[in-house]
Amino acid sequence: MPNGVGAHADAHGHGHAHHPALQHHFETLEQQHEASTLGMWVFLVTEVMFFGGLLMAYLLYRVWYPEAWSEGSLELDILLGGFNTVVLIGSSLTMALAVRSAQTGMHKATVRWLILTIILGLTFLVVKAFEYEHKWALNHIPGPNFQFEGPHARQVEIFLSLYFGLTGLHALHMVVGVSILGVITWMAHKKRFSPEWSTPVELSGLYWHFVDIVWIFLFPLLYLVDRAGQGGG
Amino acid sequence: MTTTVLPRVTYINVKHGVASWLLTKDHKRIGIMYMIVVSFAFLLGGLFAAGVRIELTTPQGDFVSSDTYNRLFTMHGIFMVFFVLVPVVPAILGNFVMPLMIGAKDVAFPKLNLMSWYVFVIGFCFTLYALVSGGVDTGWTFYTPYSSNASNTNVLPVGIGIFITGFSSILTGLNFMVTIHRMRAPGLTWFRLPLFVWAIYATSLVMILATPVIAITVGMMALERALGFGIFDPRLGGDPVLFQHLFWFYSHPAVYIMILPPMGIISEVIACFSRKNVFGYSFVAFSSLAIAIFGFLVWAHHLFVAGISPYSAMVFSFLSFAVAIPSAVKVFNWTATLYQGAIWWKAPMMWVFGFMGLFLIGGLTGIFLASLGLDIHLHDTYFVVAHFHYIMVGGAIMGFFAGLHFWWPKMTGRMFSDSMATLAALLVFVGFNLTFFPQFILGYLGMPRRYHAYSEEFQVLNVLSSAGASILGVGYALIASYLLYSLFRGAPAGANPWLATGLEWTTQSPPLPENFAVQPVVNEGAYEYSKREIKVA
Ligand SMILES: [Cu+2]
Numbered sequence: 001m002p003n004g005v006g007a008h009a010d011a012h013g014h015g016h017a018h019h020p021a022l023q024h025h026f027e028t029l030e031q032q033h034e035a036s037t038l039g040m041w042v043f044l045v046t047e048v049m050f051f052g053g054l055l056m057a058y059l060l061y062r063v064w065y066p067e068a069w070s071e072g073s074l075e076l077d078i079l080l081g082g083f084n085t086v087v088l089i090g091s092s093l094t095m096a097l098a099v100r101s102a103q104t105g106m107h108k109a110t111v112r113w114l115i116l117t118i119i120l121g122l123t124f125l126v127v128k129a130f131e132y133e134h135k136w137a138l139n140h141i142p143g144p145n146f147q148f149e150g151p152h153a154r155q156v157e158i159f160l161s162l163y164f165g166l167t168g169l170h171a172l173h174m175v176v177g178v179s180i181l182g183v184i185t186w187m188a189h190k191k192r193f194s195p196e197w198s199t200p201v202e203l204s205g206l207y208w209h210f211v212d213i214v215w216i217f218l219f220p221l222l223y224l225v226d227r228a229g230q231g232g233g
Numbered sequence: 234m235t236t237t238v239l240p241r242v243t244y245i246n247v248k249h250g251v252a253s254w255l256l257t258k259d260h261k262r263i264g265i266m267y268m269i270v271v272s273f274a275f276l277l278g279g280l281f282a283a284g285v286r287i288e289l290t291t292p293q294g295d296f297v298s299s300d301t302y303n304r305l306f307t308m309h310g311i312f313m314v315f316f317v318l319v320p321v322v323p324a325i326l327g328n329f330v331m332p333l334m335i336g337a338k339d340v341a342f343p344k345l346n347l348m349s350w351y352v353f354v355i356g357f358c359f360t361l362y363a364l365v366s367g368g369v370d371t372g373w374t375f376y377t378p379y380s381s382n383a384s385n386t387n388v389l390p391v392g393i394g395i396f397i398t399g400f401s402s403i404l405t406g407l408n409f410m411v412t413i414h415r416m417r418a419p420g421l422t423w424f425r426l427p428l429f430v431w432a433i434y435a436t437s438l439v440m441i442l443a444t445p446v447i448a449i450t451v452g453m454m455a456l457e458r459a460l461g462f463g464i465f466d467p468r469l470g471g472d473p474v475l476f477q478h479l480f481w482f483y484s485h486p487a488v489y490i491m492i493l494p495p496m497g498i499i500s501e502v503i504a505c506f507s508r509k510n511v512f513g514y515s516f517v518a519f520s521s522l523a524i525a526i527f528g529f530l531v532w533a534h535h536l537f538v539a540g541i542s543p544y545s546a547m548v549f550s551f552l553s554f555a556v557a558i559p560s561a562v563k564v565f566n567w568t569a570t571l572y573q574g575a576i577w578w579k580a581p582m583m584w585v586f587g588f589m590g591l592f593l594i595g596g597l598t599g600i601f602l603a604s605l606g607l608d609i610h611l612h613d614t615y616f617v618v619a620h621f622h623y624i625m626v627g628g629a630i631m632g633f634f635a636g637l638h639f640w641w642p643k644m645t646g647r648m649f650s651d652s653m654a655t656l657a658a659l660l661v662f663v664g665f666n667l668t669f670f671p672q673f674i675l676g677y678l679g680m681p682r683r684y685h686a687y688s689e690e691f692q693v694l695n696v697l698s699s700a701g702a703s704i705l706g707v708g709y710a711l712i713a714s715y716l717l718y719s720l721f722r723g724a725p726a727g728a729n730p731w732l733a734t735g736l737e738w739t740t741q742s743p744p745l746p747e748n749f750a751v752q753p754v755v756n757e758g759a760y761e762y763s764k765r766e767i768k769v770a
Contacts, residue, residue, distance in 0.1 A: 025339040053449035143461030161462040
């Protein structure tokens with residue numbers, strides 16, 4: 001039994017042609033695609049739990065210190081935040097179009113939509129950097145140099161700690177996302193994807209949409225707390 | 234196959250050199266590489282425990298200072314929990330045998346599997362760095378503000394180390410879950426899966442859902458310590474108890490990361506060495522899932538005296554009682570499997586018997602601690618220490634050794650000395666009980682944990698405990714010696730030395746690089762021992 005095995009042990013020693021993207025431990029491209037997709041969904045579940053810890057802290061302190069939350073959220077720039085929300089929703093559209101183009105084998109369009117998505121992602125990050133810089137100038141970074149005028153200054157520091165924790169973690173995910181899209185764009189440019197095999201584009205699309213959705217939650221949670229109340233008063 | 238010889242081409246000799254191991258994508262080789270790192274961590278953790286036990290032989294704090302003592306028990310806990318107990322069964326045996334058991338060539342994502350190992354090693358290195366640069370004294374639980382601003386030891390590198398190691402655990406869980414979903418051999422339906430695979434699946438679920446929470450919690454603690462953020466800082470109105478909630482949201486389910494896979498091993502070994510189908514297969518399978526799910530709903534039993542509301546304490550107490558039910562279901566089913574079985578007295582079975590005795594005591598004392606009134610008396614005493622060692626060492630480590638002895642012939646192709654292995658099981662069982670049973674009494678009498686000095690009247694029991702620990706140490710050293718010896722001089726095992734069912738026994742030992750010469754097809758349940766003609770003398 002062990003004798004006939006040596007040749008088989010070397011990957012791709014079977015003689016018949018495989019799709020170049022098919023890894024040796026899978027039987028078919030379909031199996032590989034299903035495994036990768038399930039893997040990405042499971043990964044996104046872990047991401048939900050990852051943000052969940054921070055959101056738990058947010059929830060507790062928001063219930064405890066509603067005044068500090070409304071004071072803190074008024075410090076955030078709703079215009080820049082709103083602009084960034086539009087930018088990210090737009091990038092989700094361009095990403096979806098990139099996936100569609102890859103699935104239908106339109107190489108040029110795939111590259112174009114991916115580049116547009118990257119540009120929108122970078123726009124978001126640049127705007128975010130300006131927002132952070134503004135906070136820095138006002139000494140609103142939590143820590144030893146934190147300064148804040150107001151009756152709930154100390155609890156506002158907790159709010160801003162969570163603001164930086166949540167948006168910082170989100171921005172980190174954006175940086176990772178933009179880097180992944182860079183690689184995917186290069187692969188698309190080399191015509192690696194086809195209607196039979198576009199899994200990497202689809203998976204990065206899933207990831208990108210997830211990161212967008214996180215922002216869709218963060219924007220109201222951080223920027224819009226008690227805006228309605230303030231406007232009415 | 235009457236005279237067995239070692240097969241010609243195996244996963245071990247197909248390529249040579251250190252690089253061929255460090256760059257391997259073979260799940261079997263990765264399992265072996267985990268075994269090397271985990272053994273090293275186990276040795277370190279054991280040395281710290283030895284320091285603790287030496288100090289506690291006398292009531293005075295004379296062997297080490299109290300600061301050093303704090304570091305000793307902290308580093309013991311950190312190495313043993315994060316670098317031994319969590320990875321020991323999933324990353325070593327899960328990696329090695331799970332793909333074989335489901336008839337796959339490899340896990341779903343072999344590169345990710347190798348990356349998980351590197352992530353694990355990097356996390357380990359950070360923790361080692363923290364150790365050599367002075368150690369940590371917060372306890373393995375890192376409660377704020379001990380960890381955020383009240384400690385002047387190296388909390389940050391350990392925090393980073395554990396953060397990083399967490400990702401190894403997450404990625405391994407993800408990999409296993411996808412593998413079990415998508416890589417099963419033709420005909421291998423869910424209810425034909427070996428129970429070890431069910432246990433690994435349930436464990437992966439816990440790894441995926443719980444580990445990210447400890448990662449972000451340690452991350453928040455690190456932000457607080459490094460940059461002065463104030464999420465848990467009471468001076469700003471922050472709540473240190475929130476840290477405890479988030480910490481135990483991971484760390485209670487983590488107990489099931491440690492105990493579920495050994496429970497799976499017990500099912501495999503009991504079926505094989507009783508020559509019977511596992512009694513109530515589907516109950517055992519679903520009890521793994523039940524433990525994984527209900528394990529998420531009991532974390533606050535660690536906070537009964539931390540000032541949580543009495544109503545939530547009652548709910549958590551009740552749920553903690555309830556989570557014992559699926560564990561009890563397993564124990565009953567194992568016992569029923571043994572009943573009227575043709576029991577084959579081989580070394581792996583000895584470890585199973587050890588597991589059953591120790592896990593039973595550990596589980597029942599857990600019920601004591603889950604009772605609100607009793608917990609107020611026993612909280613933070615040696616009773617708690619004894620309880621979780623019965624679960625985590627008596628359960629997880631005994632179960633691991635049952636599995637290691639069961640699959641060792643498959644992994645190495647060679648047999649170990651059965652009499653030496655039986656002796657080791659006996660030594661470990663006796664040594665363990667002598668070490669930890671006195672601690673139940675000490676705790677009941679009121680000796681608190683985490684102090685390096687204690688009142689005179691506790692000395693006799695502490696000396697007994699330290700004596701037991703030395704027997705335990707001898708037992709572990711014995712295991713290492715005869716297993717290493719078997720690598721060179723052990724008799725060739727043949728494909729199936731235990732005459733077991735299961736796909737992993739249908740291929741040669743050690744297996745081929747791609748596991749099977751032909752793709753296996755399954756057409757029966759996992760434990761059809763009764764259908765087999767084989768009778769064991
Ligand atoms: Cu617990």
